[in-house]
Amino acid sequence: MPETDEYYMRQALKEAQKAYDDGEVPIGAVIVMQDKIIARTYNQVEKLNDSTAHAEIIALTSAYNFLGSKYLPEAALYVTIEPCLMCAGALYWSKIGKLVYAAEDEKNGYRKYLTKTVRNPFHPKTEILNGIYKDECAALIKAFFKARR
DSSP: OOOOHHHHHHHHHHHHHHHHHHHHHOOOEEEEEEEEEEEEEEEHHHHHHHHHOOOOHHHHHHHHHHHHHHHHEEEEEEEEEBBHHHHHHHHHTTTOOOEEEEEOOTBBBGGGOOSSSSSSOOOOEEEEEEOTTTHHHHHHHHHHHHTTT
């Protein structure tokens, strides 16, 4: 029996909690294909000393390696916050079939860069959903930054 979007976002939220516990910005991601999680990870910018080690990028690399493929048109990415512009570009090239993100990111999210000519930075066939567990995911991010101020 296939799981729901809520189930997979809950799994991404568990990854975000791992990031929080490791002192990383708490963003988690899972990639699902044929009702199976094929990649799960979280932000590791501090751990890897790599500003590109966002949850989405690591999840994409893991999924590519798992499948032996450079495209993911049959896969779905669940991530706890709106992807940044870098991650949006990586998702475009992945040809990901579905993107589900929880909380919006007004400061660093891809939507900040949309214009009249660039209305969608993703592959034209990518389905985009948002808002699932947005309050829980936003609260985790807020708690993380509040604890560091």
